[in-house]
Amino acid sequence: MAEELFQEIRQVDRLVHEPARLAILAVLYGVEEADFLYLLRTTGLTKGNLSAHLAKLEAAGYVEVRKRFLGKKPNTVCRLTPEGRQAFERYLTWLKRLARNLG
Amino acid sequence: MAEELFQEIRQVDRLVHEPARLAILAVLYGVEEADFLYLLRTTGLTKGNLSAHLAKLEAAGYVEVRKRFLGKKPNTVCRLTPEGRQAFERYLTWLKRLARNLG
DNA sequence: CCCTATGGTTTACACTGCAAACCGGTATGG
DNA sequence: CCATACCGGTTTGCAGTGTAAACCATAGGG
Numbered sequence: 001m002a003e004e005l006f007q008e009i010r011q012v013d014r015l016v017h018e019p020a021r022l023a024i025l026a027v028l029y030g031v032e033e034a035d036f037l038y039l040l041r042t043t044g045l046t047k048g049n050l051s052a053h054l055a056k057l058e059a060a061g062y063v064e065v066r067k068r069f070l071g072k073k074p075n076t077v078c079r080l081t082p083e084g085r086q087a088f089e090r091y092l093t094w095l096k097r098l099a100r101n102l103g
Numbered sequence: 104m105a106e107e108l109f110q111e112i113r114q115v116d117r118l119v120h121e122p123a124r125l126a127i128l129a130v131l132y133g134v135e136e137a138d139f140l141y142l143l144r145t146t147g148l149t150k151g152n153l154s155a156h157l158a159k160l161e162a163a164g165y166v167e168v169r170k171r172f173l174g175k176k177p178n179t180v181c182r183l184t185p186e187g188r189q190a191f192e193r194y195l196t197w198l199k200r201l202a203r204n205l206g
Numbered sequence: 207c208c209c210t211a212t213g214g215t216t217t218a219c220a221c222t223g224c225a226a227a228c229c230g231g232t233a234t235g236g
Numbered sequence: 237c238c239a240t241a242c243c244g245g246t247t248t249g250c251a252g253t254g255t256a257a258a259c260c261a262t263a264g265g266g
Contacts, residue, residue, distance in 0.1 A: 151255070
């Protein structure tokens with residue numbers, strides 16, 4: 001159990017680490033695109049939370065949020081940016097390293 | 104990629120999930136006992152933070168904090184309680200499940 | 207004495223996640 | 237028509253939390 005691992009734990013990207021956002025990113029990581037209502041169902045977040053977290057992920061450049069109309073209804077569709085994908089994969093690496101070294 | 108996994112992500116124990124505390128718990132998980140200064144060095148936290156987080160872990164019943172004097176110097180020694188160990192192991196399970204299903 | 211070090215604790219604050227309230231539009235019922 | 241309810245979100249208010257800086261008691265050195 002290397003000492004440096006413990007210090008490394010704290011270097012995690014908190015933007016990804018937050019459970020609500022981790023759920024959103026995990027969904028997006030597997031699907032190319034997803035709209036607001038789909039994310040709502042899959043993550044189980046409330047609308048307010050989902051909206052706020054998406055805004056934060058967008059501000060960070062991790063997610064691209066596109067608003068359009070589908071017929072007469074507003075529709076918000078999201079996808080991971082390359083940086084978002086990269087950040088998520090870094091997080092996955094962090095996860096695995098922990099799982100390997102602590103478990 | 105089961106849908107329920109995404110909901111499960113958000114069920115994580117935030118007390119353990121917090122990086123600073125995760126580092127503390129990870130150290131304690133491997134050592135029977137550790138004193139304040141040892142935790143300070145291994146985790147890289149500041150004294151204030153370490154103190155605050157230990158208090159929180161103690162309040163949660165995850166860590167037992169014993170204060171004594173070593174010669175003339177105060178010495179704070181910590182160890183995981185059974186519930187703390189259990190909570191940490193639950194977290195590890197969560198970690199591994201994520202690593203397996205997302206990676 | 208005064209100054210510094212040790213081993214912490216307390217304080218102050220800025221940030222953040224959350225749900226409830228809200229909002230502009232659209233379909234619907236009377 | 238008028239209102240009323242719904243849809244797809246966004247904004248607001250607040251409580252909780254992580255952080256570093258300031259603080260504190262005691263000990264030791266010059």
